[in-house]
Amino acid sequence: MGILTRQVHSDNLHYPLQQFNLPGATISLWQDWLSAQQASILLAQLQLQLPWTQDSILMFGKTVKIPRKQVWMGEAHCQYRYSATTFTPQPWHPSVQALAQRLSEFLGQPFNCVLLNLYADGQQHMGWHADNERELGHDPAIASVSLGVTRRFELKHRSAAWQLALDLTPGSLLLMAGGCQQHWLHRLPKQSRVSGCRLNLTFRYIKNMA
Template sequence: MTRQAQSDNSKAVAQHFLLPDAEITLWRLWLDKPDADALLAPLTRELSWRQEQIRIYGKTVKIPRQQVWMGEPHCSYQYSGVRFTPSAWHPAVQRLTAAVSDSINQPLNCVLLNLYANGQDHMGWHADNEPELGVAPIIASLSLGATRRFDLQHQTQGHQLQLQLEHGSLLVMAGACQQHWQHRLPKQSRVAAPRLNLTFRYIAPPV
């Protein structure tokens, strides 16, 4: 079930999805096309993309996408046995982080950027539930480039949601979403164009 509501961001209308154990909001046009276009090419070209290796079931494998982890100096985190240390801010990414933070009225200080070369690049089922993100983390996901399918599934109740994440769209996963739901970006063999995704998060500074 969904309902429409006017977003505080005048560029878009927010679509709220009424789901158990999750608060999901999608702005399909959070960035208009000229603004989204102006970000896609330079970020793809200027960032130091890496195809990371992670451990899955005791084996070291290359992930099917390229990544950059960026944020404040204290924002290290561990995923699948690998510790990621943040790169220094790219000015455009830092401005985007501030804009998204203002738009959703939540603090954000780090971002995982994923570059999918085409529909063969993908991400499997997972939840963003690393301890560094705290309880009930808010994940804000900005999409640039090719439209890709995004799936969510409840871990115990069988509920599912399928979305199309378009160029310039912003998806926010909040509430208990990361405790009770998983999400993925599946392969889509017919997609030939690249997609760049920025997932903004918050990691509390050490006390």
Template sequence: MPSSETAPLFEPPQGALALPDATLTLTPDFIADADRTALFATLRTTLPWQRQPIVLFGKPVMQPRLLCWMGDPDAVYTYSGRTQQPLPWTADLNALRQRLQTVLGTPFNSVLANCYRDGRDSMGWHADNEPELGPAPVIASITLGATRRFLLRHRQRGLRHRLALSDGSLLVMAGSTQQHWQHAVPKTTLPVGERINLTFRYVTPRRR
């Protein structure tokens, strides 16, 4: 189980990232070092990972990573042309949710878990701006396992920014970030281990 200790969000060298039209906060060691390996192993071996087809440029393709959608029963989410029906919370993911709600002071009713098996697995450019997330969603993104590049690009200004999201880190995207910025996890030819990414969010509840 994750440590019950909470990490402060706004103290150097971590804290708010100075990007225009964005509210971004990075906490490198949100998950205690002693908890990371066991939590990664539990999630990797117990979550019902799957690959799903998505529509890309009008054609169905398989997503280049494993994923799992979990949450409250009414946290139904549609993205990339697919409607995700939530699976029940596991004890570990619910404990992380409760900790995030306490630290950030905002509710979360769902989590999208992604598993990047090696450098060939990736996430294309996108914004978390689906209608059920609302106009200013809070996305809390936890990384476990290998460090991967996380790219950001401004939709109007042509600005770009790069982060290295490491094991145990928490990146929070809030405010108008999703309106103005897209993000991606690109492929890499470098040797890299497995990475699990947990993105907690609140979706407008609806019936199945």
């Protein structure tokens, strides 16, 4: 099914913005939110300096290794439970914290934690899911920054014949909001011809209930 789009300019620093007209979701894409140089420097820095792990999760009653490496990072209270596994955040890396602050100012909303996923090549992937965990609240806004090689990102409606595929380039910023996590699923599929690595940072907000 076709997707209606519109090209506009953001009021914030005039970054080119592409918005997608979807039922039950607001999807916004800034392809060059970070410059090529900024994206390249940040990728190299985070690859070397973060404590990457290949965690295990529970799927269909079995414990399996996820097909990527990851780091969960943010404020101390931002514990996150996914697939029967509880993740305790690593302390902020200064560059990631600065990126979170920049995002908050740009989008006008807070972010205090981030999931970083490192995909070695196109064989590493993430399956269909929604970021709808209880800790994130009723209608979370998820801001996704991409580094490294361009990868295809796909979304599909939970109950209607709507789909969307995007090529996320290095330095791009994707915002999923407006009911997206309630009504849509998303994934990063395998791409056998992709040989380089991709690092994706998905920023979220978790309330401090203390």
